[in-house]
Amino acid sequence: MSMLKFLLRRTLQGVFVIWGVVTVLFGLRAVSPGDPASLMLGQGATQELVERVREVEGLNEPIYVQYADYLGSLVRGDLGYSWRSEREVEMMVLERVPATIELAVAATVIALLIAVPLGVVSATRRGTASDYGATLFSLLGISTPNFWLGLMLILVLGVWYGIPYPSLSGSGSVPIGVGFVDLPTGRRAVGFGEALMAIVQEGSFGEMGLWLKHITLPAITLGTYFTALITRLTRSGMIDEFGKPYVTATQSKGLPGVLVRYKHVLRNTMIPIITVLGLQMGTLMGGAVITETVFNWPGLGLRLIDALGVRDWPLMQGIILFIAIMFVTINIVVDALYTYLDPQVSVE
Amino acid sequence: MISDRVKRNLTRTFRESMLPKLGLVLLVVIVVMAMFAPILATHDPTRTGYFHEEGGPYPPPGFEYTTTVASDGEIGDVEVTSTSEHLLGTNTVGQDVYSRFLYGARVSLLVSLFGVSLALLMGVPFGLVAGYYGGRIDDGLMRLADVMLAFPALVLALALIGVFGSQPIQVPDPIVLAGVADGMPESIPIPGSVTVVVALVTWVWFARVARGEALSIRNEEYVKAAKSFGTADWRILLKHVLPNSLTPIIVLATIQMAIIILIEASLAYLGFTGTTLSWGYEIETGQDVLRTRPWVAMVPGIGIVLAVISVNLLGDWFRDALDPNIEGSERGA
């Protein structure tokens, strides 16, 4: 019951935050230079046409009326139409969501799989070569811009070592990533869902192979910063935790070292790290924007950059709003998880 | 303020570990590079057309390539080798990579320095006042912070640039004006709106930390004592609360400085800063010729990594020595 109340309260707070985000986005659009009607119509539109669009779109109304209209349509689930492609923003966002989520999840999984063992080794073998190695790696990891890392991975693995990577099929100005993405439609050849279906329905693993081949480098690129960050947090968290009196007390019981290290120390280390990860989801989404650009990965980030380039405000607003909702939701889940894992934090 | 104990800790940590020393050396090198770029540069970084006689850019040592040329009706391969004239080669439009590397450090450091300063000026007073008075101001700040955090820093920065545009400011170069460096550009473009934008997306971290500090300091005995003497609030804020919250703010400032360098590089890479004299932009131009002219993208990237590492190492040093236990290491790229 109290957990339900807690979730309800956090959801309300989340709605409030989203309202704030919406307001900020509306404000940005309102103060941004350029007449929306002209932007919508593109160059060469007649004055008459511009005026009509202003009228129809309610752009001549006072600002608070426009704001109320905007909120109203959002509540109805209407994100409006893209100024450029004149498609529904909702569709344009949703069709790009799976690719971004796949990338973000893959990056997080890679980060956790590498970082936690690395942090543990680093903390339990302090002062050894593996500790220094992990420390150096994490320092480099948090200091390397991921777009450059992505390019260097392509360069080293693909160009210099000849490891086949589909994005390198083009020369010169052809965007990296071509071959996987059908350029006219902007669709991927295969998504994770389709690849999974192919295995289940036809027993064919080729699609999954293709998917893995394409997602590996982008996921490593996006995940490196998180790997480095979690390695650092795990290392310093475990070292702190090992210094606590309960560890000595637990050892004094004669408990096998494995249990002391993992069931007690690592578990207690990871609980606060989960919260950090929740907050870092924003960074992950920011990183996804760049990574998608480098690898031409057809996700939300790439579409956001496209929208920015042409000042397609409804599309920009839709994408940023979606990202913010994802962030808020993930953090509600993380908070709930935290109260569940740490009995000292009461849900009240 | 910076107490003796803090100083002792700083020196002790500095002496004990290699890493702060390495960070300091790196930072000094980069700062010198940035400050004296016009003197250290071998070419005007904006001048194009430094091409090999066969038409391609010069490679740096170790990156020789062959190019196919048609001369006098005959087609043949020509080996293009590095030249001592261009230490790190030239880029796709024939600009000197080494000189642009030096000038790139300027942009990177200036944006991060001014960006952090601006964020400090916005965030710290707001946070201190909110934490000290509590109540509505505090609630308002915390809600605003929640909203700000729901935007990924880079995404918000992009949206803000969509509003402000990307206006570079031409800053006259004092070294060139002093006449010590002939043939260098008399002014360099600093991405002005980007500086404001990075401050706008990072100030909230400073506000949060300052608020937390003020919240705990306002209950300290010396603050209560000062209040009981009838000391004005602004004096208490200035004389007690601010100095005692400096430590975590300094640590946060180093962390954010590293983050801002990365955000600036990302924005420049995406082409949203309005200047071309930037490490991030340079990488973008190198991306298209990654296969054939890899150094164009490699060199500026190394600059970014070294700059960020140096600041991070100093940040680690401060944090280890001062242990303020703060959050706020979100980064945008």
Next chain:
Amino acid sequence: MSEDLLRITGLSTRFFTDEGQVNAVSDLDATVERGEVFGIVGESGSGKSVTALSIMDLVESPGEITAGSIEYRNADLAADVREDHPEAVDGEFVDLLGVTSSVRRSLRGTAFSMIFQDPESSFNPTLTIGEQIAEAVEVQRRASATPRLSRGVEYSFASLMASTVLGSKKFVTAESRERAIELLELVGIPDPVKRAEEYPHEYSGGMLQRAMIAQALAGEPDVLVADEPTTALDVTIQAQILDLLADLQEETGMTILLITHNLGVIARMCDRVGVMYAGEIVERGTLADVFDDHVHPYTEGLLGSVPDLERVGDRLRPIPGNVPSLLDDEMDDRCYFADRCPKAMDACLDHPPSYDARGEEHAARCVLAEMDYDESRALPEGYFGEGERPAADREAEPHGAEIEPDGAGGTRERGENE
């Protein structure tokens, strides 16, 4: 009081910190008899807790046991390790410093267990009390089912991984949980079934200390090491905990090594006492020897510093001066107490060995055990330099307490804060 259970000889534990070598425990001799309560008393920073941790083999880097032997009488253990470590076995005694660390680990919980000063920080805050006690039970259960030399390996990382999906692979079994509830009942925790499901923060300090005693009893140990078991508790609760310990000792016949700075606790609980100063036992003997017939001026000073209700009006007489630095560089080779000693003589400038004082049981590390105080040989005032010879108002800088090496993860001398 028949047979010796523990014979500690020449035990030295050092910490190699950045500031230098810290001699936390030096050349310590003590014997503990089966079924007795042996007290170790001393000021903060005298090395009491490090002695306890040395016996438990819980001294962590940068600390290290550098010399001595800890001989433990256990015929089964002697038989088990005789083949691999013949030099460590002496009759039924096994020198614990001569066997492998896995053998020593196998003794934790089952031969020696420990209760700590601060119960609130000595439980893992994120697991239930029942679970944590059940772990200790499980250690004992598995130990009795497994040959000693293969203990500890039977629960590997792979088992732990498997336990996250397979309930049957979990370390703690249902039987152990039930036994944990029995133990909670044994130490007087009401409604143990419900309390076993609660977390440490839901317990009061006194209840937690009871739970810790239950946990320590789980392995039915020969020796219970109690490190300042009452220091963190309210006065009324202190008495309850001491009563509980006394009752349990009577019931089970286990040996208790009681470490405290509180002479009242010693007087109430112990059969024999060792007085620690600067890492050494400076006087040891029966309770009567130490309280009524003491030789060492430090013991005298310690007793003088206890407020005594029967002597109302007497002023509390703190021992002047500070606990000495245990940094090796700052320790001269002399009696470490000489600079605070009202009866310091020229003979004290040599480091005194341990002398039999008045009978075999009673020993003191003081020249006064061999000779009477001779005023003509007294050291002149200010011999140890200005500020060394203490003035009562000098700011007490807890030199000796700085055993704590910097950096997380290091061992710190716990339970020495009063």
